[in-house]
Amino acid sequence: MTKKIKLLAQVFITFTIEAKTGLHIGGSDTGIEIGGVENTVIRDRLTDQPYIPGSSLKGKMRSLLDKYEGKEINFPPRTPAFHVCQKEEDYLKCDVCHVFGVSGQQSFSEPTRLLVRDAFLSAESIEKLRKAQTDMPFTEVKTEVSIDRVTSAANPRPFERVPAGAEFSGAEFVYGIYYPEDVQRIEKVFKAMQLVEDDYLGGGGSRGSGKVKFKQIKIEIRPTLEADKPVSERKTIAEYPALNALDLSDLQSKIRAAIS
Numbered sequence: 125m126t127k128k129i130k131l132l133a134q135v136f137i138t139f140t141i142e143a144k145t146g147l148h149i150g151g152s153d154t155g156i157e158i159g160g161v162e163n164t165v166i167r168d169r170l171t172d173q174p175y176i177p178g179s180s181l182k183g184k185m186r187s188l189l190d191k192y193e194g195k196e197i198n199f200p201p202r203t204p205a206f207h208v209c210q211k212e213e214d215y216l217k218c219d220v221c222h223v224f225g226v227s228g229q230q231s232f233s234e235p236t237r238l239l240v241r242d243a244f245l246s247a248e249s250i251e252k253l254r255k256a257q258t259d260m261p262f263t264e265v266k267t268e269v270s271i272d273r274v275t276s277a278a279n280p281r282p283f284e285r286v287p288a289g290a291e292f293s294g295a296e297f298v299y300g301i302y303y304p305e306d307v308q309r310i311e312k313v314f315k316a317m318q319l320v321e322d323d324y325l326g327g328g329g330s331r332g333s334g335k336v337k338f339k340q341i342k343i344e345i346r347p348t349l350e351a352d353k354p355v356s357e358r359k360t361i362a363e364y365p366a367l368n369a370l371d372l373s374d375l376q377s378k379i380r381a382a383i384s
Contacts, residue, residue, distance in 0.1 A: 129234065129302055133383045135310065136344040136358060137297040141176060141243055144335040146266060146285030149180050149326040163283030163327075165263055173250065173262050174286050176295070176325070178240035184325055185240075185316035186224045192319060195220060199227065219309045223299075237306060238313060239298040246293035253290065260284060268331065285333060293340075307379050311372055318367055339366050343375060345382045 149166050165174045186206055190197060195207035195218075209215040212232040215222075225236030245253075245262065259265040267282045299310055317338050324334030343362040346355070361378040364370045 131300055131302060131348045132304075132306075133301045133348055133379070134346045135299040135301065135379060136346070137299065137313070137341065138344070139295050139338050139341040140246070141292040141295050142337045142339060143286055143288055143290045143292075144337055145288050146264065146328075146333050147174075147176075147290070147326050147336065148283060148285045148328050148333050149174075149176060163281070165284045165286060168244070173245050175245065176243040176292050178242045181243070181295075181320070181325065182224070182238065182240040184320055184323075185313075186220070188319035188323055189220055189224075189312060189316045192315070193220060219312050222306070223309055223312045235300060235302060237300050237302070237309065239300075241296045241298075243292035243295035246291045249290045249292075253287065256287070258287065262286065262290075266333075283328070285328075301379070301383065304380075307376050307383075310376065310379070314367065314370060314372060321367060337366070341365075341367070341370065345379060347382050 147165075148163070150163065166177060167174050183206075189195075190207045197205050197207055198210065199205060199208035207220065208226050208230070209218050209221045210230075215226065215230070215232050222234065223237045225238075226233045250262070253262045263284045264287050265282050266285050267280050270279045270281065271277070272279065297313065299306075299313060301307060321337060323329065325336050326334045328334060341364040342360065343364075344358040344360050346358045348356070359382070361382065362371075362375050
């Protein structure tokens with residue numbers, strides 16, 4: 125694919141993620157003590173606080189969008205797998221691959237439009253969890269019991285969760301606009317966010333964990349100037365209390381006006 129690629133603008137989507145039910149995004153169980161919790165959450169090594177990796181959120185968004193649009197799950201040849209266009213003519217028509225990216229091995233790949241950053245506990249949630257004297261630092265331990273269908277023996281399995289009500293503030297997406305059609309493609313980002321709200325994030329979703337809500341959504345844009353000019357400041361173009369308040373057509377109009 126021989127195309128001139130120029131960054132026209134960056135759209136910054138910042139928001140808060142609220143855990144509506146306990147949230148479990150798995151970490152490493154290396155070094156756990158005998159009798160300890162085997163299914164731990166991922167934590168920041170410096171603060172020992174749980175966080176939401178950008179890779180977990182982006183992967184869930186892409187997975188749900190692939191299913192929603194009925195994409196062929198074909199890459200890589202192992203699990204977890206997702207959709208990647210194998211032919212250039214398919215890629216040109218695939219908004220999902222443009223937004224979330226394709227393998228660098230593909231000769232027709234372009235810059236991935238969506239960048240997803242890690243999200244960390246808000247200062248208010250840190251204080252509340254400290255006062256709550258949770259089972260483990262900032263987290264609770266939920267014990268699930270599976271029953272042997274033959275012997276009726278109970279098999280308890282404890283796993284760690286961030287308690288319901290905790291909030292991860294300052295979460296951020298950076299969406300790159302390289303061509304005018306990328307303004308229309310930003311719809312896929314918000315559709316994927318809605319699909320995550322309707323589904324779950326992390327593990328144990330079919331058993332009640334992982335319901336989240338995106339709120340306090342702020343949209344900023346930085347139009348790109350010429351290479352020899354200073355980088356422009358980010359400008360706020362929209363704010364929404366929740367996803368259901370988002371006016372997509374109005375937002376796209378504001379983005380087009382900013383880059384015209």
